[in-house]
Amino acid sequence: MVFLCETKLSGREMRTVRTKFDGYEGMEVDSVGRSGGLTFWWKKGIRCDFVSASVPYMDFVIREEGGDWRVTGFYGWPAVADHHLSWQLLRILGRHSSLPWICIGDYNEILYANEMKGGQWAQWQMNNFREAVDDCGLVDVRYEGYSFTWDNGQAGVDNRQCRIDRVMVNSEWFDKFPYARLIHLSREWSDHSSIKLISDRREEGGQGRRRFRFEQVWVGEAGSEEAVRRGFERGGWDMMTALRESAEELQA
Structure with a gap:
């Protein structure tokens, strides 16, 4: 599955892009002018039921023989003054279902001060994000690779980097995918790094995780x-x- 945010394309334009990748189905949320825009793709053969969507999110349920689970693509409001809307939405989404849940995307916020390099970040902003995450029962998926997923592209003392793209899950999802891991890929043409989730149910050559x-x-x-x-x-x-x-x- 693939989730893209801030596509800056209309749904029609994004569907045209998707047709160039054979074997995928998907849905799109229109950009507002050339701001925002979301798309979610899944491989044909995966049963992916649409639940709801709006400008900042897309919500789906994956149907599997071993039990259903839920995936949400999330795009937090960019302006600091609007971050409270992001956390309000996250809490609403958290109350929608008791299924195993994964929430992936660009939250436009960091959880802790060590998730930034250069500049300053207000403690109250991080506190508000952490409180919303805790209220939803979400935790980070451990990552591999470079620590920061966004770079402002400036040089020297003007450079700013932070980790605003992440994958968070509830404990029920971790029970289904106990060896899930996240990889921060190299940043190529964007100011964001792509992140890749590997949702293994068991270790390579292993028999699955026993409860600790x-x-x-x-x-x-x-x-x-x-x-x-x-x-x-x-x-x-x-x-x-x-x-x-x-x-x-x-x-x-």
Whole structure:
């Protein structure tokens, strides 16, 4: 599946682009003039049911034998003064369904100060985003690659970079795809990096993930405290991510 935001194209123009890629179906949201515009594609054969869409989002349910799940493409309002509309919408979407949920897109906001390079970011902006994410029960999918997904293209002291493109999921989605990982691809022609989600259900050659349980024996085991420390360093400031990383370190 492919989600593109800020296409700056009408739905008709975007459909013309899609016809050049054989094997895909999709839907589009018109740009407003040459601002915004969304499109969501899926491979033919995937049962993808449309739920709703508007200028800042597209919402679908994927039908599978193993159980349905939900995918939302999200584009946050660019202007800081309108960010509260983004978080209001995110909360509304979060209440729409109890299905396993993945929300992917450009949120035009960062969660933590270490997700930016150059310039300054107001703490209240990050706090508001974090509160909305917590209210929706969402957590980050761990990523590989360069830390920042947007670059303003300026040189030297005027350069600004940040991580505003991300994939967030609820715990039910993680249970379906326990080995999911996100890759930040190289930035080529855009000011944004493309991000690629690999939604593996099991490790290569493995039998799937067993649910993590803390073993009392780890308390006195040499190296267990160091393993937890490494997990929290890798997980950053997000508690759920840090705990998941710590669990993997302890089981390694």
